[in-house]
Amino acid sequence: MTLLTAFARAEAAAAGRAQRIRTVRHVHLSRRPLVVIPLQLAGEACAPLAVMLGDDPDKPRTLTVYEPRDRARRFEFAADLAEVILGHLDGYLPPDDPDVHAGTPTQGAPAQGAPAQGAPTQGAPTPGAPIQGAPALEPLPDAPQLLVPNPNAAAFLRLLGRSTRLRRTDGEHAVRPTVPLLGRWLTHYGERAEVPGSALLLAMTTALAEHWATGQSDLEDANLAALLGWVDPPDGLTGQQAARLAEDPVRCPPAGPVTDPTFDNEVLEGRMAAIRDATEAGDGPALARAQAAMDAALHSQLAPTWDLMWRAHALLAELPEAAHAQRRWKDDRRSFTAQAAWLREGGAPQPRRDSAVAAAKRLARLEREQQRLAVERAHDDPLVMAEYRLTGEAFAGTVVDADLTRLDTDGKKPKLRPWLIVQTTDAVIVEPDAVLANPAFPGQAAKVIEVADASREPGRTLVTLELSGGMGRALTAPPGSTPARGDAVTYTTLRDDFQPAPQFPSREETPWTHGGPPPEYVPTDDDAQEAWS
Amino acid sequence: MSIAEAAERARHATMSILADLATTEQGVVVDSPPGAGKSTLVVGAATELAKNGERVMIVGQTNEQVDDLIDRLATGSPGTAIGRLSAAAYTPSERVAGHQNVAARSSVADLAEHPVVVATAAKWATVREAERPWPWAIVDEAYQMRSDALLRVARLFDKALFVGDPGQLDPFSTVETERWLGLNWDPMSSAVAVLLTNNGHIPVHTLPVSWRLPASAATVVSEAFYPFTGFAAATEAGDRAMTWNTRPFGKTSFDLALETAATTGWALLELGHRHTLPTDAEAIAACAGLAARLLQRGAVTISERSPDPLPVTADRIAIGVTRTVQTAAVKRALRELGVTNVVADTANRLQGREFDVTIMLHPLSGRRDATAFHLEAGRLCVLASRHRHACIVVARAGIPELLDAHPSAEPVHLGVPVKFPDGWEAHQAFMAHLARHRVCAA
Numbered sequence: 021m022t023l024l025t026a027f028a029r030a031e032a033a034a035a036g037r038a039q040r041i042r043t044v045r046h047v048h049l050s051r052r053p054l055v056v057i058p059l060q061l062a063g064e065a066c067a068p069l070a071v072m073l074g075d076d077p078d079k080p081r082t083l084t085v086y087e088p089r090d091r092a093r094r095f096e097f098a099a100d101l102a103e104v105i106l107g108h109l110d111g112y113l114p115p116d117d118p119d120v121h122a123g124t125p126t127q128g129a130p131a132q133g134a135p136a137q138g139a140p141t142q143g144a145p146t147p148g149a150p151i152q153g154a155p156a157l158e159p160l161p162d163a164p165q166l167l168v169p170n171p172n173a174a175a176f177l178r179l180l181g182r183s184t185r186l187r188r189t190d191g192e193h194a195v196r197p198t199v200p201l202l203g204r205w206l207t208h209y210g211e212r213a214e215v216p217g218s219a220l221l222l223a224m225t226t227a228l229a230e231h232w233a234t235g236q237s238d239l240e241d242a243n244l245a246a247l248l249g250w251v252d253p254p255d256g257l258t259g260q261q262a263a264r265l266a267e268d269p270v271r272c273p274p275a276g277p278v279t280d281p282t283f284d285n286e287v288l289e290g291r292m293a294a295i296r297d298a299t300e301a302g303d304g305p306a307l308a309r310a311q312a313a314m315d316a317a318l319h320s321q322l323a324p325t326w327d328l329m330w331r332a333h334a335l336l337a338e339l340p341e342a343a344h345a346q347r348r349w350k351d352d353r354r355s356f357t358a359q360a361a362w363l364r365e366g367g368a369p370q371p372r373r374d375s376a377v378a379a380a381k382r383l384a385r386l387e388r389e390q391q392r393l394a395v396e397r398a399h400d401d402p403l404v405m406a407e408y409r410l411t412g413e414a415f416a417g418t419v420v421d422a423d424l425t426r427l428d429t430d431g432k433k434p435k436l437r438p439w440l441i442v443q444t445t446d447a448v449i450v451e452p453d454a455v456l457a458n459p460a461f462p463g464q465a466a467k468v469i470e471v472a473d474a475s476r477e478p479g480r481t482l483v484t485l486e487l488s489g490g491m492g493r494a495l496t497a498p499p500g501s502t503p504a505r506g507d508a509v510t511y512t513t514l515r516d517d518f519q520p521a522p523q524f525p526s527r528e529e530t531p532w533t534h535g536g537p538p539p540e541y542v543p544t545d546d547d548a549q550e551a552w553s
Numbered sequence: 554m555s556i557a558e559a560a561e562r563a564r565h566a567t568m569s570i571l572a573d574l575a576t577t578e579q580g581v582v583v584d585s586p587p588g589a590g591k592s593t594l595v596v597g598a599a600t601e602l603a604k605n606g607e608r609v610m611i612v613g614q615t616n617e618q619v620d621d622l623i624d625r626l627a628t629g630s631p632g633t634a635i636g637r638l639s640a641a642a643y644t645p646s647e648r649v650a651g652h653q654n655v656a657a658r659s660s661v662a663d664l665a666e667h668p669v670v671v672a673t674a675a676k677w678a679t680v681r682e683a684e685r686p687w688p689w690a691i692v693d694e695a696y697q698m699r700s701d702a703l704l705r706v707a708r709l710f711d712k713a714l715f716v717g718d719p720g721q722l723d724p725f726s727t728v729e730t731e732r733w734l735g736l737n738w739d740p741m742s743s744a745v746a747v748l749l750t751n752n753g754h755i756p757v758h759t760l761p762v763s764w765r766l767p768a769s770a771a772t773v774v775s776e777a778f779y780p781f782t783g784f785a786a787a788t789e790a791g792d793r794a795m796t797w798n799t800r801p802f803g804k805t806s807f808d809l810a811l812e813t814a815a816t817t818g819w820a821l822l823e824l825g826h827r828h829t830l831p832t833d834a835e836a837i838a839a840c841a842g843l844a845a846r847l848l849q850r851g852a853v854t855i856s857e858r859s860p861d862p863l864p865v866t867a868d869r870i871a872i873g874v875t876r877t878v879q880t881a882a883v884k885r886a887l888r889e890l891g892v893t894n895v896v897a898d899t900a901n902r903l904q905g906r907e908f909d910v911t912i913m914l915h916p917l918s919g920r921r922d923a924t925a926f927h928l929e930a931g932r933l934c935v936l937a938s939r940h941r942h943a944c945i946v947v948a949r950a951g952i953p954e955l956l957d958a959h960p961s962a963e964p965v966h967l968g969v970p971v972k973f974p975d976g977w978e979a980h981q982a983f984m985a986h987l988a989r990h991r992v993c994a995a
Contacts, residue, residue, distance in 0.1 A: 023830065214729060376738035380701035383740045386728040411878050412832075449881035522678065524705060531707030532579065534700070534738045535751040 022407040025233050033235030036258030038250040042231045043403050045339035048219045048349035050165035054108045055080075055329045057169055057322055058176050060277040061088040062284050066179045068097055069279070072322040073104055077330040082322060084315055086295050095195045098184050102202035109205060112164045113360055157361070159353035163220065166209055167333065169244045169275035169325055171223045176277040178210025185369045200369065207370050208359045215386060217348040217393040220356065224332050231339065235259055244328050245272035252335055273321040275328070280321070287317050344396035376534040377527050384522050395514045399459035405510060409446050414512035415483070417444030422505045424497055436495050438487045438502055440466070442509060443474060448481045456485065456511040458503070464490035466511055485511065556857055559762045559787035563590055570594065570758050571601060580713040582695070582745055582757045586784040587774065587938035588765020588907060591716050592622060595691055596629040598714055602689050603633050603668040610687045611671040612706060614694045618905050620646045622693060623671055627652035636664030638672035638680075674698055678705035686711055692744065693717070694905055699724040700747035701740035715745055720778040720938075721904050722931035723972075735968025762787040765907050765941055769818025777982040778934040780974050788857055795910075795942045796862070798851030807839075807846045810992040814910070814943035815852070821987040824994045826950040829919030831875070832882040836918055839947045839994065840872050841886035843912050844895045854909055854942050865942075867894035869909040873936040874899055875916040875927065883914075900935040911940040915948035917980070923959035928976035933983060946987055953984050 021029075028039040052075045061067040067088040074080045081104060085097045168174050185203025187195045213221040229241045234250035240263070241247045249262030257265075266272045269280040279288070291314040298307035374382060397404045398414070408414035421441040428437040448471055450456065456466045466485040474480040491497040503509045530537045554562075567590075573581045585591035595611070602609045611626075613619035619637070626635055627649075637649060637657040645657045656667065661680050664670050690710035692698065696717035726741055733739040737750045749755060763771050764787045771786030795815040801808035806822060814820035822843065824835055847870060853862040872883050872895060883897040896908065900916075913936040916927045937944060961977040 214732070216728065373736060374733065376704060376740075379733050379736065379738060380704050380740045383701055383726065383728070383730065383733075387726060390727050412881060413878075449878065449885060451881070451884065522705065524701075525708055529708060531704065533707040533713075533744075533748050533751065534704055 021238075023410045024403070024407045028233035029235060032233050032250065032259065036235070036260055037253060038232040038234045038259060040231065041233045041403055042339075043401050044342040045231065045336055046217075046342045046345055046397055046400065047222060047227055047230075047336075048165075048341065048345045048352070049222075049333065049337055050162075051337075053165040053167045053222075053333065054105065055167045055326070055333075056105075056173070056177065057275065057325050057329065058173055058180075058277045059279055059318065059321065060176060061085075062279060062281065064088065066176070066183055068094060068101075068180065070318040070322065071101060072319075072326050073101075075108060077326075080323070080326050082315065082319055084311075084318055086311055086314060087292065091193075095187070095193075095199060098180070098199045098202060099196040102196070102198035105202060105205065106198060109164050112160060112162055112356070114160065157354055157358055159350055159357045160360075161353075163349075163353040163356035165219060166221045167329060168221065168223055169329060170225045170242055173275070173277050174210065174213050174221055174223050177206050177221070178213070181206025181208075181210055182372075186372070201363070204363065204369050205359070208355075211370070212352065212355055215351075216390040217396075218352055218355075218389075219345075219349060220352045224329060227336060228332055231336070234263075236263060243267075244275040244325065244332070248328055248332055248335075252331065271324075273324055275325040276322075283317075283321060288314075291317055342397070342400040344400050347396070348393070375527055375538045376530050377524050381524050384524075388518065388521065392516070392518065395516045398512060398514045399457075399462075399516070402510075405459070405512065408512055408514065409510075412447050412449035413514065414510060415442075415444045415446035415448050415450075415481075416508070416510040417442045417446065417483075419503050419505050419507045419509055420482070422503070424502055424504070425495075427495060434495065435488075436491055436497060438491075438497060439469065440485045440487065440503060440509075442483045442485060442511065444481050444483065445479055446481075448483060450483070450513060454513060455515065456513055457515040457517075458509055458511050460509070461490055461502070462516065464488070464502070465515070465517070483511070554762075554785060554787070555789070556787060556792065559764075559785075562761045563764075563787070566758065566760055567594060567597060571598065573756050573758070574598065574602075574714060577712060577756070579752060580715060580748070580755050582749065582755055583714065583716045584719050584757060584759045584782065585716055586720065586760065586763055586779055586782070587718060587934075588763045588941075589760035589784060590762075590764055591693075591718070591760065591905075592625045593629075594760070595622065595693055595714075595716060596626050599626060599669050599691060600630040600633060603630075607668075607688045609669050609689045609691060610677065610710060611669065612674050612677055612690060612692045612698075613671060614674060614697050615902070616643070616673060617902070618694060619671055619673055620649050621905070623655055624648040624652070626669065626671070627655050633669055634667045636661075636667035636670035638664060638670055638676055640676065674702045674706055677709060678702070680709060688712065689714070691716070694721075695745045695748075696721055696743045697724065697904055698744040699740060700738060700742045700744050703744035703747065704738075704740070715748065717743075717745060718904075719745070719782075720774075720931060720934045722901055722929065722935060731966075734966045759784075761785070764788075766938060767793050767818050767940075767942060770938065770940065770944065773819075773983070773986050774934065774938045777979045777986070778930055778938075778974055793854065793856045793942060795852055795854045795865070798853060798864075799849075801850070805846075806992055806994045807843055808850075810843060810945055811847055811850065811852075813990050813992055814945045817990055818943050819987060819990040820943070820945045821991045822945060822947045822994055823991055824918075824947070824949050827919060828921050829949065832878055833919045833949070834882075836914055836947050836949065837879065837882045837886050840874075840883055840912050840914050841890055841892065843945055843947070844870050844872060844887065845890045845892045847910060848892065848895075852910070856941065865909045867892065868896065870895045871903060871906070871908040871911045871939055872897040872914070873903050873911055873939065874914045875932065879914060900932045903939055904935050906939060907941065908939050909942050910945070911936065911943075912945045912947065913937065915946050915952060917952045917955055918948040920955065923955055923977075923980075925961070925963055925976070928959075928961055928980060930974050930976040930979040933976075933979060937983065953981070953988075956980055956984065 025041055028041045032039045054075050056073040058071045059069040061069045068085055069088050070084045072080050072082045083100050085093050087093050181203045184199050185207050187200045189197045209221040212218050225242055225244050225247055228247055232251045234241055245266035246263040249266045250259035253259050253262040274280050294310035298310050398408055405414055419440050420443045424438045426437055426439050427434040450468050452468050454468045465488050469484040469486050472482050474482050487502055491501045528537050570583055599609050613622055623637055635655045637655055638661055639657055641659040649655055658664050687710045690713040692713055692715045694717050695715040696719050724743055730741045738747055759782050761784055763784050766786055768786040768788055768790045775783045810820040810822040852865040854865055855862050874880055880897050880899055887895055916932055917923055
């Protein structure tokens with residue numbers, strides 16, 4: 021936790037209301053997201069119990085598994101879920117495009133001329149984030165966004181994807197063709213969610229906690245109802261009171277995927293037993309009644325969270341979007357487009373494990389995105405920048421002197437290298453020769469020449485900076501291309517100059533140190549044998 | 554053990570390593586505890602291989618380490634032409650520019666005539682496929698190298714000698730990497746770990762004696778951080794001493810800490826218990842103040858290297874911290890005291906370096922909790938094993954209690970070997986030792 025967040029939390033506790041710690045919204049928010057609230061059966065690793073989903077706050081759909089311990093029922097559920105989710109995704113694909121259903125390959129039989137199977141190698145259209153240097157794919161104008169209540173729900177969807185994407189559509193235990201397709205999309209969304217700054221699959225508690233500091237701990241913030249109680253307490257209540265009320269599982273059922281144990285024992289168990297009895301007795305009307313009763317029970321668990329999700333969506337939507345959020349969303353759209361293209365071309369499903377090369381590439385990409393996100397957020401948001409000012413990685417001040425026509429004549433040709441002297445009251449810990457950036461002048465580097473205490477005014481520091489870049493080729497800087505005397509400026513060590521993406525050997529060239537080239541990945545029946553739970 | 558005996562043991566170890574090198578099909582791994590002559594081994598092996606007419610590529614991890622290594626190589630093997638492969642913007646540091654037999658170039662083609670070429674792993678990764686791979690590579694600080702970095706350079710060589718210190722910091726990442734835990738090629742594992750998992754037959758040697766650590770430190774460090782392999786100091790207690798040119802003035806806590814460190818090799822300067830920010834102003838001031846005072850007092854050392862007393866100059870003192878913000882704060886404090894040339898850096902960047910005296914800001918000083926990051930055994934090990942004479946630890950009171958309240962609770966994963974020593978246990982052992990050398994700040 022940063023110092024500023026700690027302070028905001030203390031303020032929130034004192035004020036009885038969450039405090040904004042961001043001036044802008046750093047995640048892209050779709051106007052018509054698909055809200056998905058999964059529930060799982062307690063005690064089973066990945067046994068779906070029910071899901072409430074939809075893109076219209078007034079029209080939630082609920083899908084229920086009446087007997088989650090029955091594998092066949094789970095597949096039927098997966099097929100029903102696929103219908104809703106894939107239907108939503110289809111809405112984002114161009115109308116003239118053959119829809120993703122049509123191009124679906126059956127297991128293990130990719131279409132002729134499809135790219136190499138297994139972990140996608142360089143150059144091949146990659147399901148996942150774009151690779152730097154890969155041929156730029158024009159992203160679709162919009163991509164479907166999935167909103168889930170919390171990171172556990174996102175993890176559950178990823179797990180569901182993992183357990184369905186390698187199912188066979190023929191032979192023993194065949195499933196409907198949409199089931200593996202759903203698995204591949206859920207896997208794609210789950211893996212994309214690991215990319216820093218991605219908004220394709222968004223966990224609501226994470227998104228809210230990034231923008232508001234509450235007066236409770238991170239652990240308590242993982243409860244959507246309590247978190248929202250702090251952010252937007254009902255009239256007449258403080259955040260503490262609202263969060264306290266949210267702890268009552270009867271008033272605020274857990275947002276899933278785990279259900280309230282008391283509900284399991286006192287309600288769910290009985291309803292499931294009634295369904296089992298009615299099925300065994302072959303009593304059609306009794307079964308229908310029992311199923312309706314279970315639907316009602318699950319609806320009571322899901323509906324409050326459904327409302328919270330849309331309230332949270334509305335609250336987040338009120339914040340203005342950060343300047344760089346669109347850049348990141350474009351990457352998300354590109355990844356969606358690439359995955360759709362991959363499916364259309366009959367590409368293989370994501371393998372169960374990353375190969376050595378795929379793992380190293382992915383790690384390099386995640387690290388670059390992480391660094392990029394940190395820089396972009398600081399440049400977009402003065403409150404984020406304030407955190408870096410407190411740690412000394414940035415300082416804000418006034419230009420007290422400027423030599424904007426200074427030339428560096430050391431080299432063969434003179435170069436324009438203006439000097440600025442910035443006076444600041446921030447604690448400056450940058451060292452001479454450090455290179456800084458000014459968010460207001462992207463692409464302009466500022467090298468620290470000297471850091472000195474302003475002798476006449478204690479507590480003030482004078483930093484001398486040498487500017488380069490972003491001033492054109494002439495030997496005088498065009499007006500407005502640099503800060504001028506009297507301007508308020510911010511300089512930070514967080515620079516947006518990124519090294520080119522690292523090169524890795526191809527999969528076939530995996531060296532002996534890493535076990536040599538892995539055998540080509542071919543989905544087999546063994547993959548489908550992976551246990552459901 | 555006597556120095557002659559230590560030399561004999563080290564020679565024996567080196568002989569068996571070189572013998573394995575001559576016969577190996579793929580490679581040899583050498584585990585080297587702090588100051589056990591790793592660089593000497595690298596210089597010896599490089600010279601030996603170059604003598605046989607084979608070209609050797611040496612892979613370092615940071616530019617600092619590469620420059621240090623080149624200095625050692627150029628001094629130890631003046632007849633060998635050494636290439637320094639570097640970025641175009643690189644200006645040779647003093648210790649590299651001073652050698653006639655070293656040439657710095659930004660393209661490997663310009664170094665074709667040099668039998669030994671040294672560069673960082675990042676630079677080697679940019680080298681295009683050579684027509685003929687290098688017959689030999691020496692990978693220095695291989696435990697610091699992430700396996701994905703090895704993946705990028707492994708295509709360049711046939712056989713390799715991997716040397717490194719297994720007790721130092723593990724590679725780290727800023728992102729979640731659980732996804733790959735347990736895989737044979739986890740990109741977050743060290744180069745050595747992945748190499749050995751995939752090639753179990755590669756022989757592993759351990760260097761037996763530490764030339765750097767004094768007798769007062771070798772046992773402590775060996776027991777806390779190398780519980781299974783262990784090592785001994787090459788020198789005996791009487792071989793080294795640190796004394797002062799001046800008398801203390803009054804009885805300040807700084808002077809008391811310095812006296813304790815000079816006589817026992819260790820000191821813990823304990824500040825009052827308090828929860829603080831990483832840039833704890835008092836603790837930072839104490840670190841810088843101790844360095845300044847040590848220079849004022851005129852410390853001199855006697856060691857097996859020189860029977861005549863040598864002064865401890867500023868560049869032989871290091872202040873080790875945990876985080877970059879602390880480095881900056883220490884540097885600023887030093888500047889304000891008018892002290893120049895004292896090295897202040899994070900544990901990561903002090904790996905592989907050696908000083909007469911180190912001053913360590915304890916990773917857990919002033920903290921409310923003990924996270925895995927702060928408990929990491931490697932970080933503490935690096936900070937506690939850089940010195941030839943004395944190590945002074947600056948810390949807020951209450952670390953043993955903090956440790957008791959935060960037993961390590963890291964999840965255990967399938968397929969991931971359990972790592973020893975456990976950071977929590979190493980911290981406890983180290984604090985128990987330091988308790989005997991405690992000086993309370995006034």
